Amino acid sequence: MGRFDSTAPFYARYREPYPASFFQEVARREGLEGNQRLIDIGCGPGSLAVGFAPFVRSSVGVDVETEMLEAARVEAARAGVHVDWIQARIEELPSDIGVFQAVTIGRALHWFDRDEAIAVLERIVDANGWIAICGAKAFGAAIHGFNGKFHEIRRAWSSNPDETCYHINYEEWFRGSRFRKVEDIEVRESHQVTIPDLIGRALSMSTTSPEVLGDRRPAFEEAMREALEPLSTGGIFDEQITAVAMILR
Ligand SMILES: C[S@@+](CC[C@H](N)C(=O)[O-])C[C@H]1O[C@@H](n2cnc3c(N)ncnc32)[C@H](O)[C@@H]1O
Secondary structure (H helix, E strand, C coil): CCHHHHHHHHHHHCCCCCCCHHHHHHHHCCCCCCCCEEEEEEECCCCHHHHHHCCCEEEEEEEEECHHHHHHHHHHHHHHHCCEECCCCCCCHHHCCCCEEEEEECCCCCHHCCCCCHHHHHEEEEEEEEEEEEEEEEEHHHHHHHCCCCCHHHHHCCCCCHHHHCCCCCCCCCCCCCCEEEEEEEEEEEEEEEEEHHHHHHHHCCHHHHHHHHHHHHHHHHHHHHHHHHCCECCEEEEEEEEEEEEEE
16 A cells, blocks of 8 residues: 555545635646646646646646545546546656646655656656646644644654655755746635544645554544644634645746
């Protein structure tokens, strides 16, 4: 079983979402007009491949894990869009895959072998194409309030409490390649989350996945409920999400 397989049932539903306005804004700013080929690498349950599909000629999602691709197929069917799915590591993408005008990578770059992945990106990104390094997370007061508590509890149960290794400097990562940052696109949106939603979000993360927690999972869920309940209004939180795309050309 891969690192993310046991997170798959929770990922699409509970991980901080990319809002619909995010796809519209990136499409508008980068000129997606229905005639481009897009590939989403480390697609997980397909959030980016599915979200951008209406704006491009064809959308391909690539992931290494079976369960993630199963979840991605469900998400594409739910959204009524066609996406081609490939099970592979980025480092092993076949040479006949061709070139793409748009490449998206969301919350996945830190898992790739840098030198091998850059060689593949140099090959598959069209001369006029771009890469979007994407992410979505809580911002503002939420980080210090319930979200701070959420991460504090999660780290206490995590398989890797020092999660700084997941926070990489993207411009540094691409140094020495032909890709340069041209702009950041940022979209903010508010929504509500419940305590079960936040427990589901924790279970969508590789360091507090059902597999990592094992038979500690009921105690973990209880610890989350106990810590979050007093901070909530009737079990509900208002959360502000920032979705970002760093564009490199
Ligand atoms: C945290 S998920 C990101 C899902 C989605 N892109 C998003 O933005 O939410 C990271 C995904 O990267 C995949 N992954 C990890 N290493 C990979 C590699 N070398 N090649 C392709 N996919 C990889 C994992 O299987 C996992 O599904």
